[in-house]
Amino acid sequence: MNKRLLIVGAGGHGRSVAEAVLAANQFELAGFADDAAHASTQIWGIPVLGTTADLRSYRNYADAAIVAIGNNALREALSEKLRVAGFELVTVIHPRAIVSPTAIIGVGSAIMAGAIVGTEANLGRGVIVNCSAIVDHHAQVEDFGHLGVNACMAGGARLGKAAWLQAGVSLGYGANIPPGTVLACAPASTS
Numbered sequence: 001m002n003k004r005l006l007i008v009g010a011g012g013h014g015r016s017v018a019e020a021v022l023a024a025n026q027f028e029l030a031g032f033a034d035d036a037a038h039a040s041t042q043i044w045g046i047p048v049l050g051t052t053a054d055l056r057s058y059r060n061y062a063d064a065a066i067v068a069i070g071n072n073a074l075r076e077a078l079s080e081k082l083r084v085a086g087f088e089l090v091t092v093i094h095p096r097a098i099v100s101p102t103a104i105i106g107v108g109s110a111i112m113a114g115a116i117v118g119t120e121a122n123l124g125r126g127v128i129v130n131c132s133a134i135v136d137h138h139a140q141v142e143d144f145g146h147l148g149v150n151a152c153m154a155g156g157a158r159l160g161k162a163a164w165l166q167a168g169v170s171l172g173y174g175a176n177i178p179p180g181t182v183l184a185c186a187p188a189s190t191s
Contacts, residue, residue, distance in 0.1 A: 006062035010034035017068035
């Protein structure tokens with residue numbers, strides 16, 4: 001029997017993680033917790049159990065959990081609350097992602113559809129590798145780092161703790177981005 005999974009976050013990323021869970025058929029999706037959604041709401045027939053203030057009470061419904069919220073600091077804080085509440089933190093990998101068997105993936109991470117994680121890449125805890133993002137060979141993403149849609153890290157690049165590569169940003173070979181940094185693409189010209 002599959003473990004019962006709680007997804008913390010019922011917004012866009014939370015729903016994307018839920019789709020990955022359903023596609024992989026690795027967990028039984030027990031429900032969501034979300035501060036902005038009303039308890040008793042359902043998403044695709046899956047209940048929103050309540051807010052993140054009540055995490056401990058959701059142990060009756062779920063054995064494992066993942067935080068599916070893009071905000072790196074909030075994802076870290078809620079992951080710790082889940083750990084203290086006795087949840088097993090799990091990683092969700094979309095079946096259409098490509099992950100090298102030599103890559104290391106930390107617990108609580110989400111690897112989304114079309115993502116590629118290369119040879120001996122090392123992802124910390126709570127990392128997001130969004131749709132079509134690439135973490136190439138020997139690249140490292142520290143705890144709670146976040147690669148947006150179509151972001152790319154070349155071989156040996158390093159993304160510091162809780163740093164964020166927004167959609168489309170690329171890091172060259174061996175680049176080293178400090179913790180907490182947010183890198184965005186230049187805005188399109190309006191001329």
